[in-house]
Amino acid sequence: MSDVQNYSPSVKAADHAEDTVWEQKVHFIDSVPRWLAMTFVFVVFVGTWQIVTSLRLVSPIILPTPMETLKDMIFVGQNLLTGGYMLGALWITIKEVIYGFALAIAIGFSLGVLVGETAFGEKAVMPYLVAIDTMPKVAFAPLFVAWLGFGIESKVALAAFIATFPIVVGTAAGLHAADENARMLFKTMGASRMQTLIKMKLPTGLPQIFTGLKIGAVGVMAGAITGEFLGGGKGFGELIRVAASQLNTPRVFSLILYLSLVGLVVFASVVWTQRRLVFWHKEQVGSGEF
Amino acid sequence: MSAAVAQDYAGAPLGTPVYELTHVSKTYARNLVVALEDIDLTLRKGSFTSVIGSSGCGKSTLLKIMAGLIPPTKGRVILQGQPVTGPRRDIGMMFQQATLFPWKTAVENIVLPIEIRDGKAAAKQAMGKAHELLDIVGLKGFENVYPNELSGGMAQRASICRMLITEPAVLLMDEPFSALDELSRDMMNMELQRICREQDATAFLVTHSIQEAVILSDEIVVLKPRPGRIAEIVDVDLPRPRTLNMMTTPKFGAIVDYIRSLLDKGEEM
Numbered sequence: 346m347s348d349v350q351n352y353s354p355s356v357k358a359a360d361h362a363e364d365t366v367w368e369q370k371v372h373f374i375d376s377v378p379r380w381l382a383m384t385f386v387f388v389v390f391v392g393t394w395q396i397v398t399s400l401r402l403v404s405p406i407i408l409p410t411p412m413e414t415l416k417d418m419i420f421v422g423q424n425l426l427t428g429g430y431m432l433g434a435l436w437i438t439i440k441e442v443i444y445g446f447a448l449a450i451a452i453g454f455s456l457g458v459l460v461g462e463t464a465f466g467e468k469a470v471m472p473y474l475v476a477i478d479t480m481p482k483v484a485f486a487p488l489f490v491a492w493l494g495f496g497i498e499s500k501v502a503l504a505a506f507i508a509t510f511p512i513v514v515g516t517a518a519g520l521h522a523a524d525e526n527a528r529m530l531f532k533t534m535g536a537s538r539m540q541t542l543i544k545m546k547l548p549t550g551l552p553q554i555f556t557g558l559k560i561g562a563v564g565v566m567a568g569a570i571t572g573e574f575l576g577g578g579k580g581f582g583e584l585i586r587v588a589a590s591q592l593n594t595p596r597v598f599s600l601i602l603y604l605s606l607v608g609l610v611v612f613a614s615v616v617w618t619q620r621r622l623v624f625w626h627k628e629q630v631g632s633g634e635f
Numbered sequence: 636m637s638a639a640v641a642q643d644y645a646g647a648p649l650g651t652p653v654y655e656l657t658h659v660s661k662t663y664a665r666n667l668v669v670a671l672e673d674i675d676l677t678l679r680k681g682s683f684t685s686v687i688g689s690s691g692c693g694k695s696t697l698l699k700i701m702a703g704l705i706p707p708t709k710g711r712v713i714l715q716g717q718p719v720t721g722p723r724r725d726i727g728m729m730f731q732q733a734t735l736f737p738w739k740t741a742v743e744n745i746v747l748p749i750e751i752r753d754g755k756a757a758a759k760q761a762m763g764k765a766h767e768l769l770d771i772v773g774l775k776g777f778e779n780v781y782p783n784e785l786s787g788g789m790a791q792r793a794s795i796c797r798m799l800i801t802e803p804a805v806l807l808m809d810e811p812f813s814a815l816d817e818l819s820r821d822m823m824n825m826e827l828q829r830i831c832r833e834q835d836a837t838a839f840l841v842t843h844s845i846q847e848a849v850i851l852s853d854e855i856v857v858l859k860p861r862p863g864r865i866a867e868i869v870d871v872d873l874p875r876p877r878t879l880n881m882m883t884t885p886k887f888g889a890i891v892d893y894i895r896s897l898l899d900k901g902e903e904m
């Protein structure tokens with residue numbers, strides 16, 4: 346209905362030709378600040394949750410009330426802040442994530458350079474990487490446990506395994522991003538292969554490399570937790586598994602929420618590094634994206 | 636020995652042959668396209684030569700062979716007395732795209748050839764010269780600006796500076812201004828003429844604009860396609876320095892018409 350009203354200026358224009366002002370149709374959402382829109386969604390979500398639980402549409406064992414969850418979050422938070430057993434578990438998971446990500450970056454970047462820079466890598470290594478990448482990598486978890494035991498090594502391995510491939514692909518794609526002109530220019534300057542790689546191809550490919558790193562950052566978290574579910578140990582994933590087996594759903598909820606904070610920090614640190622290093626790419630990426 | 640030879644050429648009078656191509660042919664192995672056939676060409680010191688021809692007739696191939704970027708299938712290329720067998724320090728190049736690197740400021744982009752050849756310290760020392768060059772092309776004040784903030788014309792000016800920073804003996808340019816609008820292109824042409832005269836540069840320009848070729852050149856090499864051969868080398872005896880006003884004179888028009896007729900003839904075959 347507002348569409349129709351907004352379309353009337355042509356009629357007005359006929360009457361007052363001198364003040365033809367086209368009304369711009371402003372979408373309501375454009376005038377709302379982001380925090381308000383996000384708060385709105387949050388309130389609707391929690392409200393629906395509250396209604397569903399207080400009307401007992403689902404059993405409290407399946408879905409605790411928002412209040413129960415909040416109470417448990419406070420409890421877990423206190424345990425974490427006071428250095429309780431949960432902090433120890435969280436620290437184990439954080440270590441798995443950090444080691445796994447570091448390993449994935451080192452291996453992924455090296456393989457990416459091999460595949461993206463050498464004809465041999467592209468011809469002979471890439472097909473294997475593609476083949477392994479299409480496999481469900483989580484299925485390797487029991488193997489890692491059998492090889493590396495129930496300690497953090499098997500979780501680090503699975504986390505790294507999952508996160509490596511997007512980094513390989515991102516690095517290889519990034520090294521191909523430089524256009525013919527840039528290559529020719531470096532050739533005319535008599536640049537060595539190493540110089541071309543370091544001073545031109547790698548910086549040109551940073552946006553793609555960081556895309557790979559961001560996908561890897563998400564995968565590394567999933568890998569560590571999957572590893573803990575399937576291979577035991579003393580990490581945060583084990584706490585979740587135990588709470589779930591005891592049907593302590595509020596605890597599961599609050600543990601997941603704290604765990605996602607860790608994932609968020611990992612992801613944010615990649616984004617932060619990208620903003621420093623690839624400052625020149627900001628305009629093309631767009632402000633709305635990470 | 637090579638330094639001594641280069642020295643000889645630096646001091647040589649204008650008009651000395653600098654570039655000599657004899658019987659240069661190129662067949663691309665990949666698709667057996669005969670891109671160039673039997674090109675004989677001499678560029679003299681301080682001269683401005685353009686090569687013109689329809690798209691795909693081998694202009695870029697010729698330029699790449701001259702620059703030592705690709706080898707000719709047959710024939711010889713001699714620059715300053717020495718055969719060209721790969722990229723050379725005494726060649727400066729420029730392409731249709733400015734190809735400035737967005738993570739470097741304008742002045743950092745300009746000293747890049749020095750950085751690649753002689754390292755970071757030498758590049759730092761060349762900063763002063765880069766500033767002078769930016770001043771010459773009218774980019775004073777844009778030294779520390781990133782390429783994202785430069786217009787197309789400004790970016791090409793910066794890439795002229797990058798070409799000049801190593802003081803090359805010859806300038807090879809592949810359609811450097813064809814991505815610019817006509818007004819900017821005319822201005823850049825006048826600027827290029829001024830720079831070439833100031834530096835006694837030997838210039839070789841690939842273009843598909845007849846006007847651009849005529850206003851800038853002493854000689855125009857007209858290529859005919861499939862395979863690329865020289866149809867004719869046209870002398871342009873308009874007085875120097877050239878001005879944009881000359882483009883309206885009958886003589887200018889006559890030369891343009893003549894070259895167009897040569898190009899049309901090439902197309903019929």
Ligand SMILES: Nc1ncnc2c1ncn2[C@@H]1O[C@H](COP(=O)(O)OP(=O)(O)O)[C@@H](O)[C@H]1O
Pocket residue numbers: 663665666668669670688689690691692693694695696697
């Ligand atoms: N790298 C290459 N491999 C195979 N054929 C090529 C290559 N580069 C150019 N050619 C062919 O050679 C001919 C001349 O190309 P080019 O020198 O780019 O022409 P121009 O610059 O005059 O448009 C064209 O037919 C083109 O398809």
Ligand SMILES: [Mg+2]
Pocket residue numbers: 694695696
């Ligand atoms: Mg071309």
